[in-house]
Amino acid sequence: xxxxxxxEKKLPFTEHLEELRRRLIISVIxxxxxxxxxxxxxxxxxxxxxxxxxxxxxxxxxLIFTSLPEAFFTYLKVSLLAGVFIASxxxxxxxWAFISPGLYKHEKRYVVPFVFFSSIFFIGGAxxxxxxxxPFGFKFFLGFATDYIRPMPTIKExxxxxxxxxxxFGVIFELPLLVLFLSRIxxxxxxxxxxxxxxxxxxxxxxxxxxxxxxxxTQLMMAGPLLALYEISIWVAKIFGRKPAEEEEGxxxxxxxxxxQKGNEAGTAIPNEHTQSPExxxxxxxEP
Numbered sequence: 001x002x003x004x005x006x007x008e009k010k011l012p013f014t015e016h017l018e019e020l021r022r023r024l025i026i027s028v029i030x031x032x033x034x035x036x037x038x039x040x041x042x043x044x045x046x047x048x049x050x051x052x053x054x055x056x057x058x059x060x061x062x063l064i065f066t067s068l069p070e071a072f073f074t075y076l077k078v079s080l081l082a083g084v085f086i087a088s089x090x091x092x093x094x095x096w097a098f099i100s101p102g103l104y105k106h107e108k109r110y111v112v113p114f115v116f117f118s119s120i121f122f123i124g125g126a127x128x129x130x131x132x133x134x135p136f137g138f139k140f141f142l143g144f145a146t147d148y149i150r151p152m153p154t155i156k157e158x159x160x161x162x163x164x165x166x167x168x169f170g171v172i173f174e175l176p177l178l179v180l181f182l183s184r185i186x187x188x189x190x191x192x193x194x195x196x197x198x199x200x201x202x203x204x205x206x207x208x209x210x211x212x213x214x215x216x217x218t219q220l221m222m223a224g225p226l227l228a229l230y231e232i233s234i235w236v237a238k239i240f241g242r243k244p245a246e247e248e249e250g251x252x253x254x255x256x257x258x259x260x261q262k263g264n265e266a267g268t269a270i271p272n273e274h275t276q277s278p279e280x281x282x283x284x285x286x287e288p
Contacts, residue, residue, distance in 0.1 A: 023094040030090035034083030042075040052134035056142050063155045074155045089119040125173025126166040133221050168211035172226050179233035183241030190238035200230050
């Protein structure tokens, strides 16, 4: 198997930085374009974002804002959030294009499936958070309201809460796809994932505590799906991972052809101790 990067095609560190800069600029331009398109529908987008909370609020309750520019900046943030999701295929492609020079040729062919499915999983994770986690979570939190305790959430706090969860669920839903890629190139396998399950459970709760607001309920709402995704990733690695036959085939292609006869350091053949010389063959008595 040929090395992932040809010696003649290696780039110096400065050119890697220049390549990273170019990829970042393209990603920023894509996000800016998505932001501009989304800004024209910012009010409608924020109404959609508020719907799970509005349904769970007590009658005649609404969201409020406590400073004059708060609503304006919230609409800008909503447009930026929507722009990131719109531009996610471009951003993911630029990420792949940046790391692709360090991959083998047979690994580079996964670019189209990677970009397509990673975009689907990222957006699907955010939709899972919106349609499944938000209604359940808001009903739980608003259940503490009484006749003397009325919920009055601000649009700034609500948007910050929603944005963190949407991004977090979008990122964690990339786990099966990441494991699929790593298993196809032989870095992980299902046995390794099963063996490290206890450490993965610990990391899941640590990641949930970091990615979510500091309350136990939200952490559990993220840790549950993340544990389920880890178990799905094990089966993904088992079904679609690199098989031992493929590894042997790759090692045979990379291994040099063994010599048919032993030789010394100078490359001359060493006669077998059981091989007779021509003189010995002549002296040997013939068989009747």
